[in-house]
Amino acid sequence: MEPKIGVYVCHCGSNIAGTVDVEQVAEYARSLPAVEIARDYKFMCSDPGQDLIKNDIREFGINRVVVASCSPQMHEPTFRHVLQESGLNPYFFEMANIREHCSWVTEDREKATEKAKALVSAAVRRVYYHQALEANEVPINPNTLIVGGGIAGIQAALEIADSEHKVYLVERDPSIGGHMIQLDKTFPTLDCSACILTPKMSLVGAHPYIELMTYSEVEEVSGFIGNFKVKIRKKARYVDEDKCNGCGVCQEKCPWTADSEFDVGLAKRKAIYTPFAQAVPNIPVIDKEHCAYFLKGKCRACEKFCERDAINFEQVDQFVEIEVGNIILTTGYKLFDPTPLTQYGYGRLDNVLTSLEFERLVNAVGPTNGKISLKDGTEPKSVAIIHCVGSRDANYHEYCSRVCCMYSMKFAHLVSEHIPEATVYEFYIDIRSAGKGFEEFYNRVLKEGTTFFRGRPGEVTNVAETPEEKGKLVVQFEDTLVGRQRRIPVDMVILSCGLEPQQDAEEVARLFSVSRSADGFFLEKHPKLDPVATMTDGVFVAGCCQSPKDIPDTVAQASAAAARVLALISKGKVEIEAATAVIDEEKCSGCRICNLLCPYSAISFVEDKKVSRVNEALCKGCGTCVAACPSSAITQKHFTAEQIMAELEGILV
Amino acid sequence: MAKLKLALYWAASCGGCDIATLAIGEKILKLAEAADIVFWPVAMDFKYSDVEKIPDKSIDACLFNGAIQNSEGEHIAQLLRAKSKILIAYGSCSYEGCIPGLANFFNRQMIFDRVYIETQSTDNPEKVYPQSKVLVPEGELEIPDFYDTVKTLAQTVDVDYFVPGCPPEEKTTWLALETLIEGKLPPKGAVISHSVKAVCDECPRIKKEKKVKKFYRPYEIIPDPEICLLEQGLLCYGPATRGGCGAPCPQANMPCTGCYGPVEGVVDQGAHFLTALASVIDSDDPTEIQRIINDIVDPAGTFYRYSLPDSLLRRARIK
Known part of the structure; x- marks a missing residue:
């Protein structure tokens, strides 16, 4: 069938039309070979916009469609659907991104228009060579892997397991609980953190649908959505889990x-x-x-x-292989280590604590049984809490860690509660108390007599300048509200450290094929509309591994991830990429260069024919083997050399 | 049946292709039965004016070897195109540019500076460069203009078929001649060779999954005679090179250097070998990868040894 191309240039309100001369682009498109019709319209993604295409297909026999608008990520599915509804194969569609690539990157109308024309020309030439493709369907394995047993992992595991689907919960520490189990109280409600978490932990431990693997780490992941194969290392405990009854x-x-x-x-x-x-x-x-x-x-x-003969010094690491359909990463965060901020004296000066150290210190079952005490055993009469340690700091992390303001105020409250006569100072840059009940809690702490100084301290020192500073820690800072340098002597300094990505976030990201944002946290698929999925289908993220957040947000995200997984399990199957790679056996010389490259292990070598072969059910169409094949014996459907060369020529015209 | 009229010509080439045509051995008798040679400067005495005089399309086929690097080559290419029914780019130089094509990493002035001024054996204090025209007492002398850029034959005139190789193997040459003699002509533009697959297909070495930690030059190791040379760290161009040659180099323990050009359907042989090679480097560590890559001496000349003028790059941009 001779290609008859329809080109549709979207205004996107003023998003595109404000910078790109859309009429001119449409007119230019009309001059291109095989273009039957070219139109511009306010919003191509709207119902009337979609109807334009449908009508042209019906009336003018358009059989290839180019939409010049936003990104394929955003609307390719929309327009492919339009083609499908009109009885055309959805792969006879190509998108030119003239918003992100043109109007949003320059204010130069002429240049933006020129580039839009080039992109349209490329799309037109490419779509000419498009071929009809059929999407494949694969079943979803109903088992789920959750990596990380903090509150996010626990929440997601329980939600999925409660619907009677199997969950493997892998935790690298000997126990689940994560950071939350280390916290004393939670803001702003002052619930005892352990009291609200341990019931959930017990449920996980006893759940018939949860297979808990603690002291274990994921070693290898292969496969794709619905069909992942995961190898887990169970580190040697030297204690037989079946025999031990936990008597202690x-x-x-x-x-x-x-x-x-x-x-x-x-x-x-x-x-x-x-x-x-x-x-x-x-x-x-x-x-x-x-x-x-x-x-x-x-x-x-x-x-x-041991009465149960459970100790086994001969135990070695064991490897377990499991198959799952979906994966949720809930690997949490690492507390910022304030040692590099030498001006605050952490590790050098006594009674300078990190926030997590204070959580343990104030906890009733902590090392001091909840007594807030200095190194010499006495109670502090004054406490300084320094906000934004490692956060909002160009030298460390630019981002706000979101929880520090609130936990700092919680600390102030806990100090006042434990030692009513103590003075508490908060050193802040801005108070960020956006959250349910947060502002109220801030007011409560103010009423309790906590003093707030606006200014990031320059130094914590034990060098006294006046008799009253003697034997004290002195916080030197610029009080920006009065505009002068001040020194405040205190007994204890708490550093409100920020949250940062886990030390091995990079390796974990590589293991699960997820990306990371500039701050190092795992990158969600879309910052607004898909904050739970990742760019790898079937891999979801929840909790602080995605960005710093508090417990309710973590629980909400974990529940969302669980819901996404459950939706996939309930559908039971998923459409996978039709743009897979195929090897032409007439051209394959059996050099085997491609064999090890496939991240999805889709390529095998056929010994008797001495050729390599792609299993299309496993192929995700990443193109790695296609690029590597020195003989062009591998073609990726929808990305053929012909299509790519035509696209390049279109751009360069 | 009337005997075929055959012409052979060399432009920018080493002469190896002319010798390769003789390598067909006793089959030359069969050739002599079937064809008359009407023009072959390397072996017989003809003048260009002789060729100019014969009618257009009166030569049945011309095997043209050598790249186009000067005005003489271009002129004769046009002349032989006009006079020949079938024009065959014979050998890597006319097919892809080959070794003369490496001149495209430089330009005319840089080459002249090197050849007529800089080389250690040159004594040219007055900096005399070749001139295309020079007046001497006997009159004006003329030599061909030397071009900035080497072109393939097909970039100069319309070409019917291509015969790969530096030089073409005997069996490939005979395949081409047999095709002409028997008149079983393939579609226009075909590359005449016994294989559309890469050299690996004909190479008897054992091939496994590839992981390379270090690259070697041939003199640095004695390779195992059974195992794939690329797996042993030698830059064997076999996976990216059209077969049909019978893989003589790897069978002699020498890596393939890519002279048969790209495999059918490949655009830019050098880029394809480069991405293939990048894919087998066994490291995820950028510093280690850099170290491994640094073992490759003269990468541009290695990857584009035979194909620079015919590649997507065509030539270096000289500022």
Whole structure:
């Protein structure tokens, strides 16, 4: 069928027409070979816009369509659908992005119009060579992998498992709980963090549809939406999970200690340990680095006292392979380490704490049983809380970590509650209390007598300049509301550290083929309209691995991710890319260059014919093998050499 | 049947292609039975004026070797096009530009500076450059104009068929001649060779999944005779090169250098080999990748050794 191309230039209100001369572009399109009709219209994506195309297909026998408007990401599905409804194969469509690529990047009307013409010319020449393609459908495996057992992972796991679909919850630490289980109270309601979280943790531990894999890490991921294969390393606990009943006698008897990760180094734990009393699962691990048997070859006290014979020093890492249809990443965040900000003296000066250290200090089951105390055991009479440590700082993180203002005010409240006579100072840049009940909480803390200074402190020092500063920590800062330098002597300084991506976020991103935004957090598919999905179909994100957020936002996002997964499971199948790669066996020389390149393991080598072959059900159409094939024996449907060359020529005309 | 009238010509080439036509051995007797040679400067004494005198399209076929680098080559290309029914770009130089085509990394002035001034064996204090016309007591002498850019034959005149190789293997030459003698002509524009697949198809070495940590030059290692040379870190151009040659180089423990040109359907052989090679480098670490790549000496000359004028690049941009 001879191509008859229809070209539709969208105004997008004034988004495009404000900068690009759309009439001129349409007129130019009319001059291009095989173009039957070219029109411009206010909003091509609107119903009347779509009807324009449908009518032209009906009346003028248009069989190829070019829409010059926004991005294919935005509206390609819309227009492909229009073609489909008109009885045309949806792949006879091409989009020219004259908004993001033209009108939004310049104010020069002439240049924008020129470029729009070039893009339309490219699209017209390309669509001429388009071929009809059929989309494939694949079934969705109803099992789900959730990576990270903090509140986000717990929430998502429970939502999915409660609908009686299997969830594998993988957590690298010995227990689930994440950062939330370390917090004392939650703002602004002052709920006890552990009290609201542990019931959920227990549910996860006992849930018939959740297979909990703690002390485990994902090693390999292959496959695609609906059909992922995942290899998980279960690190050796040296404790038999089936035999251990969590009695705790091993921990009691173990003579060796190490810094407690849970108490951020403020307390000790044993070499065989569960991170905290309510750990799920309640099965200890042996910390090889600190165990006398592993270090010196003798001790084995835990083994002697274990009534269940659960200790097994011979245990090795085990690998488990699972198949899942969807993956939710809930890998959380890392607290900013304030050591590089040497001016605040963290690690050098006593009684300068990070926010997480203070959370543990004030916690009733923390290292001091909830007593806020200085290093010498006495109670502080004055406390300074410094906001935005590592956040809103060009040298560290440009972004606002969103939770620090609120938790700082929570700290102020907790200090006032525990030590009513203490003075609390908050050093802030701006107070960010946007959230349900947040402003009210701010007012409450103000009423409780907390003093707010607007200004980022330049220094925390123990060098006294006046007798009253002697023996104190002095916070030096510019009070920007009165416009002068001030020094405030205090007993304790809390650094409200920001949230940053996990240390291994880059490797995790690569493992799951997700992107990261400039700040290092995982990149969502669309910042406004799809903040839960990623660019990799079947991989979702929730919680602080996507951006800093508080508990309610995390829970909401986790529930959203669960809902997305459940929608896919309930549909049971998914359409996959028709633009797959195919190998022409008449041209393949069997050089095997492509064999290792496929990220979806879709290429195999056929020994008897000495050619490589693509499994189209596995192929995602990424094009890696196509680019690599030195013989052009591999063609990617919808991205043939002919189509790409025509497009290039169109641009260069 | 009347005997075929055959012409052979060399433009910018090394002479290897002319020798290659003789490599058909005793088959030359068959050729002599079927064809008369009407023009072959390297072997027989003809004047250009002789060719100019014969009627248009009176030569049945012309095997034209050599690239077009000066006005003489261009003139004869046009002349032979007019006089020949079938014009064949014979050998890599006329097909793709080949070694003379590497001149496209430079321009005329740079080449003259190098050849007539800079080389260690040159003594030219007055900086005399070749002139296309010069007056001597006997009159005006003329030599061909040297061009900035080397062109392929097809970039100069309309070409009917292409015979790959630097030089073409004996069996490829005979395939071309047999085609002419028997009159079984392929569609216009065809590349005459026994294979449309890459050299690897004819190479008996064992090929596995490829991962390369280090590239070697041939003199640096003694390669295993059984295993794919590329897998051993030699820059074997086989995967990106049209077969039909029978893979003689890899069978002699030398990597393929790409002389048979791109595989059927490939636009830009150098770019295809480059992306293929980039794909087998076994590292995710940018510094290590850079180190591995640094092992490749003269990448432009390696990837475009035979095909620069015929590539998408065509030539270097000289400021």
